[in-house]
Amino acid sequence: MSELVPQPRTADDPAGAAPAETVPLLELAGVRAGYGAIEVLHGVDLALRPGSLLALLGPNGGGKSTTMRVCAGLHPVSGGELRFAGRKVNGISAQDAARLGVCSIPEGRGIFPNLTVRENLWAATGTGARLEDLEEKAYARFPVLGERRRQLAGSLSGGEQQMLALSRALGTDPAVLLLDELSMGLAPMIVTRMYETVTELVAGGLSVLVAEQFARAVLPIADTAALMLHGRVVAAGPPGEIEDRLSSDYLGG
Amino acid sequence: MTTFLTYTILGLVLGSVYFIAASGLVLTYNTSGIFNFAHGAQAMFGTFLYWHFTERWGWPVWLALLLVVGVAGPAMGAALHTAIMRGLRGTADVTKIIVTVAVLLGTVYLAQWVWSPDEAHTVDMFFGAGAKVTVAGVVIRYHELVCLVAAVAIAAGLRVLFTRSRAGVVMRGSVDDPDLLRLNGHDPERAAMLSWALGSTLAVLAGVLIVPISGGGLDANMLTLLVIDAFAAAMFGRLRSIPRTLVGAMVLGLAANYVLAYLPSAGTFTGNLRVSLPMILLFVVLVVLPQDRLRGAAIRTRERYRVPTVRAAAVWGAVLVAVVYLYSLLLSDGGVSTFALGMTFAIIALSLTVLTGYAGELNLAPLAFGAVATVVAFHTGVEGTGLASYMSVRGLLLGVAVAALVGGLVALPALRLRGLYLALATMAFGEFLSNMVLRDTTEHELFGFTFTLFPDGSLVVPPPKAGPLDLRDGTTFLMTATVLFALIAVGLAALRGGGYGRRLAAMKDSPAATAMLGQNLVRLKLSVFMISAAIAGLGGVLMSAAHGTVAQESFSFVGSLSLLMLVVVAGIGYISGALVGGLLAGVGASVLVATFGDLALESEGMGNIYDALGHLVLVGTALLGMGVGRNPSGFVHDVIEGYRAMRGARPLLYGAGAFGAGLYLLALTGVIGTWTFALVALCVIMLLPVLGRMYLDEGRRDRPTPLELAGVDEPYTEELRARLDRELGLPALGKGGAGA
Numbered sequence: 001m002s003e004l005v006p007q008p009r010t011a012d013d014p015a016g017a018a019p020a021e022t023v024p025l026l027e028l029a030g031v032r033a034g035y036g037a038i039e040v041l042h043g044v045d046l047a048l049r050p051g052s053l054l055a056l057l058g059p060n061g062g063g064k065s066t067t068m069r070v071c072a073g074l075h076p077v078s079g080g081e082l083r084f085a086g087r088k089v090n091g092i093s094a095q096d097a098a099r100l101g102v103c104s105i106p107e108g109r110g111i112f113p114n115l116t117v118r119e120n121l122w123a124a125t126g127t128g129a130r131l132e133d134l135e136e137k138a139y140a141r142f143p144v145l146g147e148r149r150r151q152l153a154g155s156l157s158g159g160e161q162q163m164l165a166l167s168r169a170l171g172t173d174p175a176v177l178l179l180d181e182l183s184m185g186l187a188p189m190i191v192t193r194m195y196e197t198v199t200e201l202v203a204g205g206l207s208v209l210v211a212e213q214f215a216r217a218v219l220p221i222a223d224t225a226a227l228m229l230h231g232r233v234v235a236a237g238p239p240g241e242i243e244d245r246l247s248s249d250y251l252g253g
Numbered sequence: 254m255t256t257f258l259t260y261t262i263l264g265l266v267l268g269s270v271y272f273i274a275a276s277g278l279v280l281t282y283n284t285s286g287i288f289n290f291a292h293g294a295q296a297m298f299g300t301f302l303y304w305h306f307t308e309r310w311g312w313p314v315w316l317a318l319l320l321v322v323g324v325a326g327p328a329m330g331a332a333l334h335t336a337i338m339r340g341l342r343g344t345a346d347v348t349k350i351i352v353t354v355a356v357l358l359g360t361v362y363l364a365q366w367v368w369s370p371d372e373a374h375t376v377d378m379f380f381g382a383g384a385k386v387t388v389a390g391v392v393i394r395y396h397e398l399v400c401l402v403a404a405v406a407i408a409a410g411l412r413v414l415f416t417r418s419r420a421g422v423v424m425r426g427s428v429d430d431p432d433l434l435r436l437n438g439h440d441p442e443r444a445a446m447l448s449w450a451l452g453s454t455l456a457v458l459a460g461v462l463i464v465p466i467s468g469g470g471l472d473a474n475m476l477t478l479l480v481i482d483a484f485a486a487a488m489f490g491r492l493r494s495i496p497r498t499l500v501g502a503m504v505l506g507l508a509a510n511y512v513l514a515y516l517p518s519a520g521t522f523t524g525n526l527r528v529s530l531p532m533i534l535l536f537v538v539l540v541v542l543p544q545d546r547l548r549g550a551a552i553r554t555r556e557r558y559r560v561p562t563v564r565a566a567a568v569w570g571a572v573l574v575a576v577v578y579l580y581s582l583l584l585s586d587g588g589v590s591t592f593a594l595g596m597t598f599a600i601i602a603l604s605l606t607v608l609t610g611y612a613g614e615l616n617l618a619p620l621a622f623g624a625v626a627t628v629v630a631f632h633t634g635v636e637g638t639g640l641a642s643y644m645s646v647r648g649l650l651l652g653v654a655v656a657a658l659v660g661g662l663v664a665l666p667a668l669r670l671r672g673l674y675l676a677l678a679t680m681a682f683g684e685f686l687s688n689m690v691l692r693d694t695t696e697h698e699l700f701g702f703t704f705t706l707f708p709d710g711s712l713v714v715p716p717p718k719a720g721p722l723d724l725r726d727g728t729t730f731l732m733t734a735t736v737l738f739a740l741i742a743v744g745l746a747a748l749r750g751g752g753y754g755r756r757l758a759a760m761k762d763s764p765a766a767t768a769m770l771g772q773n774l775v776r777l778k779l780s781v782f783m784i785s786a787a788i789a790g791l792g793g794v795l796m797s798a799a800h801g802t803v804a805q806e807s808f809s810f811v812g813s814l815s816l817l818m819l820v821v822v823a824g825i826g827y828i829s830g831a832l833v834g835g836l837l838a839g840v841g842a843s844v845l846v847a848t849f850g851d852l853a854l855e856s857e858g859m860g861n862i863y864d865a866l867g868h869l870v871l872v873g874t875a876l877l878g879m880g881v882g883r884n885p886s887g888f889v890h891d892v893i894e895g896y897r898a899m900r901g902a903r904p905l906l907y908g909a910g911a912f913g914a915g916l917y918l919l920a921l922t923g924v925i926g927t928w929t930f931a932l933v934a935l936c937v938i939m940l941l942p943v944l945g946r947m948y949l950d951e952g953r954r955d956r957p958t959p960l961e962l963a964g965v966d967e968p969y970t971e972e973l974r975a976r977l978d979r980e981l982g983l984p985a986l987g988k989g990g991a992g993a
Contacts, residue, residue, distance in 0.1 A: 072436060073435075074432055074435065074436070081979065088979055088980070094432065094435035094436055095435045095438050095439060095440055098435070098436055098437060098438035099438050103436075104436045105436075106432070106433065110433055110436065111433075112425075112426040112429045112430060112433065113429060114425060114426075114428070114429055115422060115425060115426055115429070119416075119422045119425075119426075122419055122422050123419070123422055123423055123434070123437050123439070124437050125419065126423070126434075126437040126438030126439040127437065127438035128438075168437070
């Protein structure tokens, strides 16, 4: 797989060749996926441009989390195409996707509760990063993690756990970051701080796909937004346009 | 003082070996979430290999040790993981347990096949039994020193592995969340395989070390159970902590040796106590363990069962009674009593259906409750003497009541805990019973009564008699057992359909949600466990009566396990699963093995082949059990689903019915033999759904063209070319290409 698909690294030279600008880093074309006999994604189209933040919005049960799992390689695609940097990668395994630079933070804290903070960062080095770099970046950004490096991650507060999860994105230098429901169960102040960090990452050239139920948290920082209803993307465009549609679609759709 | 020191050293040595075995268990449990009941069997198999290399082939010890511990152990673990264990993610606890139990049974059968249990196999100590040093008057053999050093090295090594290496950290993470591990770029299956290889190596090492300490005699069953003693040590560390496991193992080893040193050696009591000490400690640890937190989420598993209606159960019960009666007409007297034995096993199997199938709890020793009921019934219910003796209904009922009571007592301490711990508690009880009660042949005096629990090591249990119903006659016994089975089955169907059954199902799916609805979980579990123990007790007394004479072996742990395994294989959520599993356990394997044994004795030239076939049947049943991981709902489920799909194929059903009736008439008139009839009927029942599917599938369309055949027998279009480009990962020639 790794010979077939070149390592997409865009953070270093944003003013690279022209095709890099036009070819989306991550693209879904008519993607269908389901659980057993029940199909939940009926042909999803999405494109994540390099260096941008795409917000995937929609109510519960719309298929956001399944879309994120498909992008991360955790869920098989039953129809359509999943493309990384223009190459079809249907059926890619999650560990291959991770090594290609897709960092995914799943719904509900992407941490190992029975490992310490430091061991969690250690586990995050599976994609080739060095533990020292990871620790340095994580503790510099979130000093509280440095204080608790020997504590079990499961005993941290919800916000600290999410910081730890986000540290993986900080330290491993991925090309694409997938965030699923970052705000889940967190205080509004913590959510704001989390998204500030995400904004800085995007400014540094990272491409981010955020699935979020609470549109208000993410719309202000998004470059593009897509609205997902009943397993389909019903609208995509600038955040302002989508925001106008939100209330009618959430309530009426 | 020297005595004390000597026994202390011996205790520490035994403790070291227990620790080595237990640490392997903790390792695999922590990385794959599977409690490996086959751990002891792996140890046993490795030790037999070691014996084969050193004694049979005369290789030097270092080479044999290198091959067994360095190559065979890891290979065995890795193979187990690849072939079986990795398929167990997302299955219920019972499936996981049963698959490892099947591996245990299969390995034991295989070992008994390769290394005949009739020959003596002995393993020497390293450096020989004579190599020793004397410290402060205490003699220590080199072998014992090796054990101590190995245990310390392994304890330190595991600690370093788990906390100071990335591989160890990843292993620990793989239990928490294998998917998250994938997102981090690791392969959780590789971590799990590594841990299985390591665990298996530790098991093998423990086996090679423990056999010379415990006498040098190598016996497949005994060695397997010896390592099961290490379960208790693992439980000290709550299956998680390596240091606490070390402490537990040492306590266990020391206690076993102090019992031997300081308790009176008269009678069988001390010996029995020493053997069952680990199980007693296991039970105590389970009682002391703090309560588990209720997990919030519902437990999602792959097993699916359909709930029977009472009417359907009644109709099928009547059909069963009729079929059994018709079939019994074909059988000889011997055949009828074997069939009756199978039916009593089916009744015991029903106790598992209600407990495991409906409530999701586990009992690894159903036969032990049968033994309790039998002992009680024997002491209270036998009336008359000699050939005229019979078992009174009072004795039968009393036995059932005591079995239920004992079931409640056994389950009570473990009810607060998760399913696995209850399973271990029942296992500990089964072992305790078989070692302490069923071997208790000495006289006791209690409250002025003089009695012997198990006189002469065996009980002669006469057939029950109630008024005009005398079960001395084989056919009467068979029909009574069948009717009882049908009645209990209808009762269970009613139970499952009622409010109580729905509460059980709710508890099985989500204990937390059930508790929040105001249900008393402990009362639910306790009551269902008592019902189950009562049914097992009834079946047990009938089984003893069908046997005529029972001994400790009739209620063995291995027997319980293979019954449970076969019921799960058949489908533990179904009453028909209990019937098939019970018949298989009671009749199937034993009849087949006996038939092949007879054939082997009769024809000398073919003797080896028939002998091998007999062993193959046993190993085959275990293989069936390992297949449970792939099909956790059981094969009865598949057959039923097959027939359900066949409703549209009426002509086929009628044809098969007519064929069956004709076949039966032929058998009744003696044109074809009973065996032929049974085999042909079985084949028809199994093949009918397949035929039905073919019948129904006629005229269905085939699948879309695979990529390599695209364009071969259809016009090669632009669209097709674009599809090929996409599938091969070539850059598209459309908009993207034009832009560049």
